[in-house]
Amino acid sequence: MNSNIMDNNIRNVRFPSLPIEEWEDTKDTLHLFMQIVGKIRLGLFPKKNHWWHVPFYVSTRGLTTGPIPYKNFIFEMEFDFREHVLRIDSSSGDSRNIELEGLSVARFYKAVFSGLSEFGIETSILAVPYDAPDVSTEPFETDEKHAAYDREYVKRYWQILLQVDSIFQVFRGQFIGKCSPAHVFWHHGDLALTLFSGRPARVREGAGPVEREAYSHEVISFGFWAGDKNVREPAFYAYAAPQPEGLMEEPLRPKEAFWNPEAGMALLMYNSIREAESPGQKVLDFLESVYLAGAKRANWDIEAFRLPSYEKQPEKSSGAIPAH
Template sequence: MVILKYKDWQNTVDTLGMYIQMVGKVALERIPQEPEWESAMLHITPTGISTGNIPSENGLFQISFNFIKHELVILDENGKEAVTPLKDGVSVAQFYKIFLSKLEFLGYRTDIYSIPQEWNFTTPFEKDETHKSYDREAVEKWFEMIKYAYKILSKFAAPFRGRRTKVNFYWGCLDMGTVRYSGKLLNIDPSLPVGFRYGVDAEEVEFGFNLGNNNIGEPYFFGFMWPNNPDEYKKIALPIEKTYYNDQFIYKLTDCLATSNPDESAMTFFQSVYEAATKIQDWQNLESYNKPLELPSQKIRRNK
């Protein structure tokens, strides 16, 4: 697996990120709302990222990125589809116009907020002629990392008996994660931006994977609790070498892959963050939340 640093494909990230935000914003407007915005999250598929089912006045539809064929597909319940190639040289503004026209053609017109969120620029989609890079090879390498992280996060998330999310893809900054909740609701701080305000209104511990389009600069696993207390964080010593705290716990993918058992190292990282956070936050019901599933073994291959 090739590890891409943000600087290696920044132009493509900044362009693809806007494409993905367009799709996420449709899900945000149309799917029935769930706590902490979970309904608006995207989902990993074998070939890319999808909204899953979106209800509408004209039936169900879904929007999916295919990073094998490099295309965006809008598919509805009648089998109608609209395909848009993902290719180099198409500006965000051009793609936005095409995307909206195909939505409307199929009968799913959706008015979305066109200013980027959680990004380092705020040019509205319809005016962004600057970002128009699409490096197919880089996208494929990135998606290989996504699939690897998804496998580990899915395994980690699965046995938790309390309220948790599936492994979601966050279209705001192109990271991926799963969240566990203690069951305690928090008072909403009205001074926070609306997205953040309603995204952190419950006590939680989050675990995920980020491509490094920030000050880290390279892909990494992360874990953190909310609400957080940096002073308490700094006292935590995780049993994994080369992990560190930078607003959240960081474990770079390169360091993880350098271990003798990367999958196990990543699992241990997530579990260590979970145990430390639940101790600091004094979670109740841990015995029931952590009770082993004790289900029958899965048969990967059936006998003939």
């Protein structure tokens, strides 16, 4: 892949600060809001391979489920981080906004299902957090504890996702093999992109149904997440599954990147690139270096997956008939 094709708009972008200590309560509340909406999409959207039917997508206003089919119409749910509402729209013309600020998880949960009911959408979810013991184990319907919402930090989080999504799109554009969309998994709130070799993989013994489906084939995966109880700052990450022998002996770029054997992945801490002259280029260098390391060690056909170079075609004439 060639990271030098990066557009100047990405090259010169700036990343806002996102100290987890300053917005952790908001982050946890937003995470639970996302799980509620994500579970609705999971329940209603037609199943796709590798769980691609469950995540959100970065949008011009925030995060969206994209269109969800329901009976004879479609609807969409979007976290609008400009207006700080959850917007529910349907193809039949119905629309409803649910304010995000000032709502507990319990009140948000009830407002969302009330709104869907008004649209004629009847559905249910397993109304407890999914694999988030460090955030909450309280059922959504009774969770009055999580109610923090700082507009400024939510906006910063979204602005970072916008920029990272753009970088991922550039990186993905150089790979012609099977690839996931760039999407936000509400499980942990990370923006992820996954490349596939096309070869089936043996999933580790004891893996659950989610892991078996996600890693049924060889992958090299990349992501960004805002930090958690253990990693106390935002970071870019990347890993190969299954992990090929000798992967962590391979060099990484930029110099701030490092292998974390305990986590089984490469890391590039967000704060290490924020003030760089070209932070977007540093992220692209990281993505490409991990891809090359994983592809080399797992014997992927790197050249076969590379987007062929091409010469720009000359501009056509204005259409005037040439003189004879």
